[in-house]
Amino acid sequence: MRSCISLITILLLCGILLMNTADVLSDPQTKLLKQVCSQFKIGVNMSDFLSNFNKTFLDIREQMSNNRSIHFATAEHTNLYGMVQCRNYLSHGDCVACLDAASSQVRKNCSTANGGQVIYEGCFLRLAIDFCDKDN
Numbered sequence: 001m002r003s004c005i006s007l008i009t010i011l012l013l014c015g016i017l018l019m020n021t022a023d024v025l026s027d028p029q030t031k032l033l034k035q036v037c038s039q040f041k042i043g044v045n046m047s048d049f050l051s052n053f054n055k056t057f058l059d060i061r062e063q064m065s066n067n068r069s070i071h072f073a074t075a076e077h078t079n080l081y082g083m084v085q086c087r088n089y090l091s092h093g094d095c096v097a098c099l100d101a102a103s104s105q106v107r108k109n110c111s112t113a114n115g116g117q118v119i120y121e122g123c124f125l126r127l128a129i130d131f132c133d134k135d136n
């Protein structure tokens with residue numbers, strides 16, 4: 001009887017350990033590894049820039065929702081180019097969460113720059129204005 005109880009204890013402990021591991025696995029891994037801003041200032045109307053920024057990342061988000069197995073997507077609206085790549089081991093939900101964190105991070109960190117990159121443990125985001133139209 002005693003050994004049965006200790007077996008149950010071990011199983012419970014294992015269960016707790018597994019649950020902790022599962023928590024780690026469903027982590028969007030938004031530990032910041034690196035961020036870089038373009039040295040060029042936003043050369044277009046700011047509200048146009050923000051609206052294109054939103055459209056570009058909404059488009060990427062939609063691509064990821066339409067196909068839950070993709071870990072890479074790009075989009076471009078009025079010369080505002082965005083690219084997101086998640087590590088292959090991230091789940092769909094974590095990939096989208098990582099993308100959301102990275103896109104608000106690049107807005108916050110590169111608020112006046114016309115481009116930038118954010119590298120999290122779980123995903124990579126790049127934002128750039130098409131240079132052919134830099135004079136507009």
Ligand SMILES: *[C@@H]1O[C@H](CO)[C@@H](O)[C@H](O)[C@H]1NC(C)=O
Nearest residue numbers: 044045046047048049050051
């Ligand atoms: C920026 O564009 C918006 C709409 O496209 C316009 O209402 C606004 O006046 C423009 N601002 C500047 C500073 O040109």
Ligand SMILES: *[C@@H]1O[C@H](CO)[C@@H](O)[C@H](O)[C@H]1NC(C)=O
Nearest residue numbers: 047048049050051052053054
């Ligand atoms: C872009 O999205 C942000 C956050 O969702 C929002 O606060 C902002 O008003 C949007 N801007 C434009 C121009 O659509």
Ligand SMILES: *[C@@H]1O[C@H](CO)[C@@H](O)[C@H](O)[C@H]1NC(C)=O
Nearest residue numbers: 063066067068069070071072
């Ligand atoms: C989803 O994306 C994966 C990986 O790119 C691809 O192999 C698959 O064909 C796509 N599925 C659909 C329904 O588009």
Ligand SMILES: *[C@@H]1O[C@H](CO)[C@@H](O)[C@H](O)[C@H]1NC(C)=O
Nearest residue numbers: 035036037108109110111112
């Ligand atoms: C963005 O991040 C970089 C690197 O962490 C930092 O050097 C820079 O000052 C930040 N810029 C802004 C506008 O927050």
